[in-house]
Amino acid sequence: xxxxxxxxxxxxxxxxxxLKLLTNHEVDVIIGYTKGTIPLSSSPIMITKPEEVDKLVWxxxxxxxxxxxxxxxxxxxxxxEKGNLKIGxxxxxxxxxxxxxxAVENQIDLENIKIIGIPCNGIIxxxxxxxxxxxxxxxxxxxxxDNIIVKGKNFEQKYAFDQxxxxxxxxxxVKTPPSIPDLMNSCMGECQEISSVEDSFxxxxxxxxxSSKEKWDYIKTTLETCTRCYACRxxxxxxxxxxxxxxxxxxxxxxxxxxxxxxIVFHLIRAMHLAGRCVACGACSSVCxxxxxxxxxxxxxEKIVKExxxxxxxxxxxxxxxxxxxxxxxxxxxxxxxx
Amino acid sequence: MDQKILMKNEIGKFYIELAEDYNFYAPxxxxxxxxxxxxxxxxxxxxxxxxSKVPPKEILFPKMEVLFEYKLDGKEVExxxxxxxxxxxxxxxxxxxxxxxxxxxxxxxxxxxxxDEIFLKKRQNTTLIGIGCNTPRTTCFCTSIEGHxxxxxxxxIFLVDLGEKYLLExxxxxxxxxxxxFSWLKDAKKDDLxxxxxxxxxxxxxxxxxxxxxxxDKVLDPNFDHPIWKEISEICVGCGTCSFLCPTCxxxxxxxxxxxxxxxxxxxxxxxxxxFCLYTLHTSGHNPRDSCIERCRNxxxxxxxxxxxxxxxxxxxxxxRCVQLCPVNNDLRSIIQKINQIENKKKEAEKISA
Numbered sequence: 001x002x003x004x005x006x007x008x009x010x011x012x013x014x015x016x017x018x019l020k021l022l023t024n025h026e027v028d029v030i031i032g033y034t035k036g037t038i039p040l041s042s043s044p045i046m047i048t049k050p051e052e053v054d055k056l057v058w059x060x061x062x063x064x065x066x067x068x069x070x071x072x073x074x075x076x077x078x079x080x081e082k083g084n085l086k087i088g089x090x091x092x093x094x095x096x097x098x099x100x101x102x103a104v105e106n107q108i109d110l111e112n113i114k115i116i117g118i119p120c121n122g123i124i125x126x127x128x129x130x131x132x133x134x135x136x137x138x139x140x141x142x143x144x145x146d147n148i149i150v151k152g153k154n155f156e157q158k159y160a161f162d163q164x165x166x167x168x169x170x171x172x173x174v175k176t177p178p179s180i181p182d183l184m185n186s187c188m189g190e191c192q193e194i195s196s197v198e199d200s201f202x203x204x205x206x207x208x209x210x211s212s213k214e215k216w217d218y219i220k221t222t223l224e225t226c227t228r229c230y231a232c233r234x235x236x237x238x239x240x241x242x243x244x245x246x247x248x249x250x251x252x253x254x255x256x257x258x259x260x261x262x263x264i265v266f267h268l269i270r271a272m273h274l275a276g277r278c279v280a281c282g283a284c285s286s287v288c289x290x291x292x293x294x295x296x297x298x299x300x301x302e303k304i305v306k307e308x309x310x311x312x313x314x315x316x317x318x319x320x321x322x323x324x325x326x327x328x329x330x331x332x333x334x335x336x337x338x339x
Numbered sequence: 340m341d342q343k344i345l346m347k348n349e350i351g352k353f354y355i356e357l358a359e360d361y362n363f364y365a366p367x368x369x370x371x372x373x374x375x376x377x378x379x380x381x382x383x384x385x386x387x388x389x390x391s392k393v394p395p396k397e398i399l400f401p402k403m404e405v406l407f408e409y410k411l412d413g414k415e416v417e418x419x420x421x422x423x424x425x426x427x428x429x430x431x432x433x434x435x436x437x438x439x440x441x442x443x444x445x446x447x448x449x450x451x452x453x454x455d456e457i458f459l460k461k462r463q464n465t466t467l468i469g470i471g472c473n474t475p476r477t478t479c480f481c482t483s484i485e486g487h488x489x490x491x492x493x494x495x496i497f498l499v500d501l502g503e504k505y506l507l508e509x510x511x512x513x514x515x516x517x518x519x520x521f522s523w524l525k526d527a528k529k530d531d532l533x534x535x536x537x538x539x540x541x542x543x544x545x546x547x548x549x550x551x552x553x554x555x556d557k558v559l560d561p562n563f564d565h566p567i568w569k570e571i572s573e574i575c576v577g578c579g580t581c582s583f584l585c586p587t588c589x590x591x592x593x594x595x596x597x598x599x600x601x602x603x604x605x606x607x608x609x610x611x612x613x614x615f616c617l618y619t620l621h622t623s624g625h626n627p628r629d630s631c632i633e634r635c636r637n638x639x640x641x642x643x644x645x646x647x648x649x650x651x652x653x654x655x656x657x658x659x660r661c662v663q664l665c666p667v668n669n670d671l672r673s674i675i676q677k678i679n680q681i682e683n684k685k686k687e688a689e690k691i692s693a
Contacts, residue, residue, distance in 0.1 A: 256609055
């Protein structure tokens with residue numbers, strides 16, 4: 001069900017907390033979401049003045065993973081005089097997971113960050129709705145009861161909320177940010193204690209039942225429209241390398257053309273780099289201008305990591321992720337799998 | 340008479356007569372995305388579309404283009420030039436904003452002592468058959484840059500969707516020559532012209548985004564170091580969506596690829612954008628556009644200051660693609676309003692101090 005009915009309460013609590021943090025100078029800036037200028041969108045916003053907290057919104061279109069703005073590549077959050085700013089961040093579950101995982105990888109210091117946790121019940125799959133509506137301009141979108149209402153000139157359509165949220169949101173088990181036991185003060189608003197998740201990964205059954213050739217065909221047809229604008233990479237909170245492997249040119253490792261093999265190499269290697277790190281926020285798919293949905297690829301990796309190493313990213317600040325640790329007991333059998 | 344009537348069920352006939360001599364590009368729906376493709380029959384052509392995701396610039400300036408291929412034989416180098424440049428193309432069903440972008444692309448690729456022959460030759464061999472925009476989007480703003488949803492001046496042949504039929508008008512000499520082929524086209528009646536005029540007016544009224552771009556180059560020029568650039572770039576994540584899908588962006592990168600096992604190689608041009616970290620990165624390691632702030636500024640400056648300075652015309656056609664597709668909704672319309680306010684704020688401050 002959409003959060004149209006209760007979001008006013010969530011928004012009010014969120015704004016109150018943001019106001020308190022800013023007026024008490026506990027933080028210098030609040031990173032949150034504001035209303036988008038077009039339907040089916042929202043926009044990240046950075047608020048420094050207490051009187052601007054009313055610009056903060058929370059709804060089922062807040063698809064950007066705000067943790068992206070904390071990674072060192074984005075320079076705005078450093079004040080030349082004060083150094084690193086103290087930050088308050090509006091966090092749904094996957095933003096919270098990203099923050100914890102970034103802390104595990106020593107990219108951010110959670111001591112300087114106040115997490116304003118909010119419950120999320122799924123992000124509307126904007127690309128799927130755009131495709132359904134087709135060549136008619138969407139003028140208004142909102143969640144109402146169990147439906148997403150889409151309005152335009154001379155038309156109004158209803159889509160079942162459960163069906164038209166991101167595929168990753170449908171199987172999400174971490175709706176609010178996980179709390180961090182030794183930093184209880186850093187998480188305000190709604191956070192939850194969660195040490196592990198049970199996941200059947202049954203959503204992958206259909207894909208896994210396919211033959212190798214069918215899987216390969218799926219990957220090819222999914223990726224063929226990619227323009228290599230790298231919106232997926234730039235929106236990903238875990239893609240923070242100063243120089244991405246695909247941009248390295250001394251020497252050139254991978255070709256940058258849009259020949260299908262080159263596109264596939266980029267996406268599959270990027271996916272490999274996200275194994276055990278992806279926090280399943282779905283931002284990569286939400287932002288793709290060509291409507292490419294990468295969720296099956298990342299979801300499959302999540303499953304492999306969970307099965308082999310019993311690890312889920314972004315839940316625990318103390319547990320080392322599989323790609324950052326080595327054990328003689330690590331299984332290697334998947335390397336030899338045919339599919 | 341230059342105005343004819345093409346019935347909707349005659350599109351197939353129209354296509355067949357042209358496809359003999361031309362590569363026929365038209366908008367088609369592929370997996371829910373409108374895109375310009377070389378079509379092999381008229382069945383898939385979609386003309387009642389909003390606009391294509393990727394602008395039709397990709398037909399003449401594709402996201403990846405092999406400039407030439409070469410073979411090595413000992414010390415001999417054999418260069419294989421492009422053979423397709425003399426082929427004739429028709430781009431069918433494109434919108435007035437995108438047709439106008441072709442003029443801007445020609446400005447860029449034709450400039451200076453070394454014009455880009457590949458682009459120009461293809462452009463020369465291309466005929467534009469466009470269609471008026473009956474239902475512009477709320478993000479469209481072509482009328483703010485002296486364009487119009489029914490602007491036909493940039494076309495060879497211009498169509499207007501009249502419901503059951505199209506009003507077809509030859510605009511250029513090239514267009515008139517082509518229309519002669521179709522002796523079976525009936526002349527348009529007065530009522531058809533009236534209806535087209537009415538649709539044109541309705542479309543113009545449907546454009547709700549009105550931007551004041553009259554002084555923007557004057558405002559931008561002295562405000563290169565204004566703090567507003569930090570504000571504008573604050574949420575930008577640095578992807579290439581706005582520029583890759585912009586019909587007027589022309590930056591490209593050139594790569595040489597060698598295949599040492601069979602002594603072959605090729606030179607490829609791919610789209611590049613000022614939003615990427617490698618753009619203008621010097622060999623020394625220095626980059627004059629080191630962060631999103633300089634990169635966002637460059638995109639705006641290029642379109643609304645440098646371009647008018649070099650070519651006396653704005654480097655934007657008002658199609659609204661960047662507005663629709665920016666991953667973080669960093670809306671160009673808001674950016675322009677913020678820039679216009681720089682001067683207003685200055686004036687207000689002067690008033691107060693006076």
